[in-house]
Amino acid sequence: MGEFVSSPPGFDQPVVFETIERGMASEGGRGIGSISDDIYALGVTLAHLLQRQNPARGKSKEQLLLAKMSLSSYPVLVGKAILTATMLEPIRGMLNDDEEERWGFDELDMWSSGRRVAPAQTTPVQKSQRPVRFGDFDHTQPRTLAYSMSERRESALKMIQDGSIEQWYSRGLENSEMATAVAAAVEAADALKETVPEAGELLLSRVLMLMDPKAPVTYKNVKYMTDGFGYALGVEILRDGDIKTYAESIVNEVPGIWFEISDESASAQFTELEYFARLRSHLQKAGPGFGIERCLYETIPGHACRSPLIIKENVSEIEDILPTLDAVEKFADTKKSPVDRHLAAFIAARSEGSVESQLNELGDLDGTIQILGMLRLLVILQDRMNAGTLLGLTKWVGGLMGPVIKLYHSRSTRRDIEAEVPRIVRSGDLSELLDLLDDPVSKKEDQTKYLAALEEFTEAEEEVLQIEENTGPGSEAANRTSNQVAAVTSILIMIFIISMIIMAG
Amino acid sequence: MAREPNLEQAPRQAAPVKKASMKSLLWVFMLAIVIFAFPESVILLFLGLLPTVVALIIDKSPKKYSTFCVGSMNITGVFPAMLELWAGQNNISHAIEIITNVFDLIVMYAAATFGWLLFMAIPPVVNGLLAVVAQHRIAQLRSRQRELIKEWGDDIIARPLDQADGVKSASGQAQSQTPAPPSDIEDLDEVPPAPS
Structure with missing residues (x-):
């Protein structure tokens, strides 16, 4: 497949062919254009x-x-x-x-057609009479300085914090409004310094975006257009690059700063901000189905699933997930779950209905709940996609159900279930497997009987202790009883003999 | 300021003492009547039941089981002599004659000795029987516990009832009253030894 569809828009294009704004962004983050x-x-x-x-x-x-x-x-x-x-x-x-x-x-x-086109209106560019030397360039425009500063972030931050930028705006450019905005940003960053570790980087990003509102979102060493985040992230994942910084930029709401400064329409801002807020919420959750993997599949609709289990099959449609997993069962390590982080994120991003509860189960600390969550997720997928019989996948999943079977306390129930699993595996129906393992009536009955058995065991133990206490060698009760028996026997013998004597006499 | 004596309480405390002394006095009076009315029977009983008196003195247990054993047998031994006395002349000289008869005396004291033997022999036998019955019951209970473990697993041992899934025991007893479960399944095979 050619680069036109297999790579992000403008990815292979030399910078000279790109507009100034898109040229500033990294290759993957130039946006849709x-x-x-x-x-x-x-x-x-x-x-x-x-x-x-x-x-x-x-x-x-x-x-x-x-x-x-x-x-x-x-x-x-x-x-x-x-x-x-x-x-x-x-x-x-x-x-x-x-x-x-x-x-x-x-x-x-x-x-x-030979008609004359009206000449374009040129907007005067704000220039300073006093150029600022930064990065081997003499800058008279805020825009050029902002770009040079974004390439040399350490010295740029010092320049902002020592007030040089504020001074240049107020004296060189005579723009007191911007000088005040820069000073306010510095002040706000100082206040956050103790609580937010990235306060310096966030200050720099804010000031750079203030200086050039048309420039891409900039944070640390990454630059991306707001519509190019997904592609930039995808490129970095493919390269095993700096994914963390991209995630950090979303968590720290850097695109939000860009929208706050930019002159985009309110409705466009609302949609975009909602989009980034959703990505942020995914990044803030650590479990399978969330994190950076979810952002990847949410932001790039056609991206193939990167799960190591099916990466060679290049699955980009959710309908193909179950048949592919079914096919790879012969080669995969069936001791591991068929739903890894990438697969969970892919399913969550591409699934039409909500699978949040299943994802929460997948991220549970209890391994048994994780397995049940995996099974439920696959069952939902099988039902929604009408995937039909999945012999290989059912066999794979059935082999992982040991801990779930152990949720039942009764050994006989476990044996019954274990005997039933092979039949279901042969039918290839995951929902039947779920019904067998997660039957609420059977579970409740098992729990009730287990509690009764527990009570019976405790009562038996109490009785054993009581017997040991009362009939043990030298125990007071045993001695008392035996002495009583001796006394009563003597009295009975006496009565018997005296009666005999009286009757004989 | 000196406290006034509780005049109402004094007669109340004195009443039981007076009652007890009256009771003793009544017994002494009755004994005196019996000694004066039946001196021959009293002599025979006193000398014949000497082992019982000894048993009463040396038996420190609250229920006096050994006294019962010795006394019962001793009375059985004295009874024929008493019949002989009552059926014969029924005077002091006849009573002394019986007492001085070695055969009669042997019967009385041998019966008392048999009472002692009963008191020494029966308790170990009864203890043994009790232990056998207890062992049988314990074996039954342990067998049931093993069945429960086989069906419900080892964790039934380790989990006190009121900790199982937050469900409290039906009896509502505190956990401290619940006996500590056996630490191992092997403990279930232990049955208390029978007393020797």
Whole structure:
């Protein structure tokens, strides 16, 4: 399968073809993108073709982006190179860094039909008269400085904390509003320093996003567009990369800071914030079906399940899970549960109904409850997907039911169940297995009888102790009884003999 | 300030003492009447029942079982002599004649000795019988316990009833009153030894 469908949007695209914002994000986190981004890339392609060379040749990613930010894309990618008069206008339009002003299909259609397109409105960029030297660059714009700072976070944080940024805003850029916002952020971070270990990083992220609200979400060494989080995470999981930082950014609600600062519409913000809040709640739960695995499958709808059991089968549809597990039973380690963290997360993310209670059971500390939770989850899946007979999987699951059978106290009940399991395994019906093992009537009866047996055992023990106490050698009761017997025997003999004498006399 | 004597309480305490002394006095009076009315019978009984008197003195147990044993047999031994006395002249000289007869005396004292023998021989036998019955009952109970363990597992031993799934025992007894279960299944085979 080609990169067009098998890799995240823009993943393999060189930075020069990306807009400034998407170029700043990591390869996996550039987001889904839009038609406007594709038109920009078309403009860059045309500039390459007309110049017959790469205009960004020899420039690093940082140099290219800083150049695009300080001069805008057109001068950087075309400059003073002589283009044909016909192509100059559309390339300038397509390379416009302002998405609102960038040419779209309408403008291109007008141009191709020979009509004149109205020139784009240029928005004046705020520049400082006093440049700031940071990262081998003299920065006059907050945007370029923010990008350089995001690449050198340690020295950037010091710069924020010593008040240099606040000072630059108030004196260099004469923007007291931003200076106040930066000062407030520093003050809030100071207050949180003792309780939040990542307060410094969060301060830096907030200030960088304040300085460049269009830039991607930035936290520690990761940068991603808000719609590119899932792909960025997926790429890092594939690379065995820095997943923790991505998870941390969600837990620390960094996308929330981005939305708070950005000028996105309230409804879009609400949807996105709800989306990130859901991811956060998944990350805050440690059990199977939650965590980073759940985020992966929630954020990338077509991502194949990465469970080691079925990773080679490349299962991306929930309908295929049970037949695949059924097929891999011959090769898998059947002493382990067929539902691991990835499978649980995949099922939870793709399942139409809620499986929260089964996931909670899967995450229980009690191994028996975990097994029952696994069985219930598979039964739900078999019912919802109409998976039919699953001989291999039922055999696999049936072999793991030992601890569940031991939930019954009665040995005879256990033996009965153990004798019944092979028959159910041959039928391949997981729900029948669940009915057998988790029958509430049988469980209640077993519990009642167990308590009665416990009481009987205790009473027998009490009686044994009482007998031992009363009939043991030298016990007071035994001595008393035996002496009484001796006395009564003597009296009876006396009565007998005297009666005999009287009767004889 | 001196406390006034409780005048009402004094007669109440004195009453039982007076009653007891009256009772003793009555006994002495009756004994005196019996001694004066039947001196020959009293002599024969006193000398014939000497082993019983000895048993009464040396028996320190509250219920005086040995006195009962010795006394019963002793009375059995004295009874023929008493019949002889009452059926004959029934005077002091006849009583002395009986007492001085070695054969009669042997019968009385041998009967008392038999009473002692009964008191020494019967309790161990009864103890043994009791132990056998107890062993049988214990064996029955242990057998039932083994059956319960076979059906319900070892944890039935280790778990006192009121800890089992939070269900309290039907008797409502405190846990301290519940006997400690045997530490091992092997303990169930133990039966108390019979007394030798």
